[in-house]
Amino acid sequence: MSIPFQLRGSKPTRQGFGEGLVVLGERYDNVVVLGGDITGSVMTSLFKERFPDRFFSIGVAEQNATTIAAGLALSGKIPFFASYGAFCALRNADQLRISVCYNEVNVKIGGGHAGISVGPDGATHQVLEEIAYLRTLPHMTLLVPCDYLEAKKATIAMGEMVGPAYIRFGRAAIPFFTRDDTPFQIGKAQVFRDGTDVALIACGAMVWEALLAADKLSQRGIQARVINVSTIKPFDVETVVDAARECGAIVTAEEHQVHAGLGGAVAEVVAKNYPVPIEFVGVKDSFGGSGEPEELMEKFGLTWKEIYAAALVAIERRDRGFIGYRMVKDVPRYDDVHANAHSAL
Amino acid sequence: MQEVTCSSYGVASASPRGGIERTPIFALCLHESFSMLMSAEFPVVFEMRTFDNRRRQPDEFAEIARMIRRDIIKSLVLAGSGHSGGPLGSADIFAVLYFGGYMRYNPQDWWTPRDRFVLSAGHMCPVLYATLANTGAFPKEELGTLRKYNSRLQGHPGRDMGLPGVETSTGSLGQGISIAVGMAMADKLLDRNGYRVFTLTGDGELQEGSVWEAAMAASNFKLDNFCWIIDNNDCQIDGRVHDVMSIYPLEDKCRAFGFDVVTVDGHNYHELCSAFDRFITNSQQECGKPTAIIAKTLMGKGVSFMEDRYEWHGKPPTWEQARIALRELGEDIPEPVTV
Numbered sequence: 001m002s003i004p005f006q007l008r009g010s011k012p013t014r015q016g017f018g019e020g021l022v023v024l025g026e027r028y029d030n031v032v033v034l035g036g037d038i039t040g041s042v043m044t045s046l047f048k049e050r051f052p053d054r055f056f057s058i059g060v061a062e063q064n065a066t067t068i069a070a071g072l073a074l075s076g077k078i079p080f081f082a083s084y085g086a087f088c089a090l091r092n093a094d095q096l097r098i099s100v101c102y103n104e105v106n107v108k109i110g111g112g113h114a115g116i117s118v119g120p121d122g123a124t125h126q127v128l129e130e131i132a133y134l135r136t137l138p139h140m141t142l143l144v145p146c147d148y149l150e151a152k153k154a155t156i157a158m159g160e161m162v163g164p165a166y167i168r169f170g171r172a173a174i175p176f177f178t179r180d181d182t183p184f185q186i187g188k189a190q191v192f193r194d195g196t197d198v199a200l201i202a203c204g205a206m207v208w209e210a211l212l213a214a215d216k217l218s219q220r221g222i223q224a225r226v227i228n229v230s231t232i233k234p235f236d237v238e239t240v241v242d243a244a245r246e247c248g249a250i251v252t253a254e255e256h257q258v259h260a261g262l263g264g265a266v267a268e269v270v271a272k273n274y275p276v277p278i279e280f281v282g283v284k285d286s287f288g289g290s291g292e293p294e295e296l297m298e299k300f301g302l303t304w305k306e307i308y309a310a311a312l313v314a315i316e317r318r319d320r321g322f323i324g325y326r327m328v329k330d331v332p333r334y335d336d337v338h339a340n341a342h343s344a345l
Numbered sequence: 346m347q348e349v350t351c352s353s354y355g356v357a358s359a360s361p362r363g364g365i366e367r368t369p370i371f372a373l374c375l376h377e378s379f380s381m382l383m384s385a386e387f388p389v390v391f392e393m394r395t396f397d398n399r400r401r402q403p404d405e406f407a408e409i410a411r412m413i414r415r416d417i418i419k420s421l422v423l424a425g426s427g428h429s430g431g432p433l434g435s436a437d438i439f440a441v442l443y444f445g446g447y448m449r450y451n452p453q454d455w456w457t458p459r460d461r462f463v464l465s466a467g468h469m470c471p472v473l474y475a476t477l478a479n480t481g482a483f484p485k486e487e488l489g490t491l492r493k494y495n496s497r498l499q500g501h502p503g504r505d506m507g508l509p510g511v512e513t514s515t516g517s518l519g520q521g522i523s524i525a526v527g528m529a530m531a532d533k534l535l536d537r538n539g540y541r542v543f544t545l546t547g548d549g550e551l552q553e554g555s556v557w558e559a560a561m562a563a564s565n566f567k568l569d570n571f572c573w574i575i576d577n578n579d580c581q582i583d584g585r586v587h588d589v590m591s592i593y594p595l596e597d598k599c600r601a602f603g604f605d606v607v608t609v610d611g612h613n614y615h616e617l618c619s620a621f622d623r624f625i626t627n628s629q630q631e632c633g634k635p636t637a638i639i640a641k642t643l644m645g646k647g648v649s650f651m652e653d654r655y656e657w658h659g660k661p662p663t664w665e666q667a668r669i670a671l672r673e674l675g676e677d678i679p680e681p682v683t684v
Contacts, residue, residue, distance in 0.1 A: 099514070
């Protein structure tokens with residue numbers, strides 16, 4: 001059964017985060033927010049305006065902010081700290097590991113401006129590696145919402161759970177398509193569209209692209225299952241293994257390096273439970289660069305076209321078996337696939 | 346050779362001989378010469394005595410500090426690894442802080458409302474464990490499990506072990522002070538219960554840049570309930586702090602970062618008491634400034650062959666060295682039996 005959607009224009013996921021924080025602030029007196037000098041960018045400014053007494057500016061000091069958050073949590077507060085994902089997931093990696101996760105404290109991190117779609121800021125600010133790191137941390141909960149509304153639901157949910165959690169969101173406006181009744185639950189991947197020919201497993205902005213790819217595939221008679229993995233950790237093994245068993249071919253899609261992110265997580269559970277061919281769509285072991293978000297998504301191969309082409313390859317591998325030695329980052333070009341209607345290669 | 350005995354949750358069993366620690370076999374195996382140690386080994390006894398926390402005359406602390414130092418030596422020789430120099434050098438600070446009425450806590454029920462202490466220099470935990478045991482927070486014989494499998498006395502403090510008095514995991518240098526700042530913020534800016542927050546960093550630790558981020562935040566938020574103790578023995582693993590990477594002038598730095606700075610002889614109880622008194626006054630009068638106490642100490646203080654020698658940063662005494670150390674600290678250990 002597929003979940004109904006309704007495209008309602010576009011909105012950035014960071015807005016969902018900012019609005020979710022205000023909801024939490026209204027519900028809980030012990031929710032506090034730490035600012036890292038870019039409160040407008042990551043929209044913690046909404047909380048700051050509403051609850052100035054519970055907002056503390058820490059300045060450009062992500063290591064300190066992360067660890068101060070641990071101290072606040074050890075004193076009964078629910079601290080949120082948000083910055084660019086590049087600086088609040090990796091620059092403070094050791095603080096997250098020891099003071100937050102080993103301590104197992106109730107610290108919540110908002111990692112904004114994630115992925116290539118940050119656009120003009122360029123490679124330094126386009127974090128593409130943090131899913132890989134964060135999902136290896138014991139006790140961590142890692143959320144990657146697919147649109148504005150899911151980001152808002154996820155933010156509220158992470159504030160209401162106990163323990164360390166991280167939410168990844170982006171800067172650019174992306175399609176806003178989930179509804180109030182679209183199910184969201186931490187730890188549960190949702191089947192957004194049903195099908196049994198191939199499974200398209202995506203997170204974040206790539207979920208919409210996967211839905212587009214599924215539409216195009218259906219025009220070719222291929223029914224793709226689309227799964228939204230909004231929680232990378234803890235990972236929903238059941239939904240993914242069911243997809244492997246029932247579809248026999250998988251494509252993963254993420255705005256992240258193809259190595260060790262969502263694709264890595266899927267590959268681990270599929271290899272362990274029900275091995276089937278997997279194709280990985282993501283950034284292919286390279287850094288980003290400046291440009292407009294759409295240009296960059298095109299350049300780095302993060303559109304429905306790559307998912308579409310990868311689906312055909314995954315199906316071919318399932319049906320034909322070994323088709324040659326291929327790197328994780330080898331993804332066929334859409335145009336090449338179209339040029340040869342009979343083979344994906 | 347005695348056998349290893351641990352209960353399921355890692356607490357060494359009380360000995361029928363009244364507190365004599367069983368010597369774990371693998372601790373001995375870590376030493377250079379097994380046969381030599383066989384003969385040098387002696388029964389380790391943790392004195393059951395504990396001390397209460399109250400205003401004291403400066404000369405009352407010597408006895409407590411000596412007890413803490415003996416317990417440090419004993420736990421380290423049984424562990425067969427760990428840090429000797431820093432813990433011995435800071436024992437006087439701990440004696441005054443925990444037993445002079447400056448930190449308020451209930452050793453019978455630690456997690457009730459209390460002042461906080463964060464050992465930012467996590468590797469110095471033998472002195473924290475010995476101090477806590479001397480408050481009565483946990484049985485003293487548990488000191489004999491330091492660094493052992495399943496022990497609550499981890500090689501660096503681990504909050505997951507739930508040892509009373511260990512507020513947070515530390516060990517990655519520079520983080521504890523920020524955690525302490527967060528704790529001080531929680532009370533000063535939100536809860537307003539009048540709690541004090543103490544943290545102790547090493548001096549080599551000050552080379553971690555995030556320490557200064559924490560210092561900046563402490564004065565930015567006017568955390569007069571925050572007391573930063575710097576154990577300034579000028580020793581770190583590779584040598585003298587001023588040779589490895591100078592942190593000086595320290596007093597000027599702390600002052601520039603907005604602290605009320607007191608420099609004391611870290612082995613002079615009178616000076617330590619005045620420094621903590623000054624912090625309490627700052628805190629009670631809400632002076633708007635955090636307090637930094639720079640305690641000039643000697644690494645390994647109290648044990649002649651360790652004093653002011655950076656080589657003792659990260660190693661434990663051998664059994665023979667432990668015997669000499671304990672004798673210097675006023676506990677008579679019989680001569681080894683020739684095998």
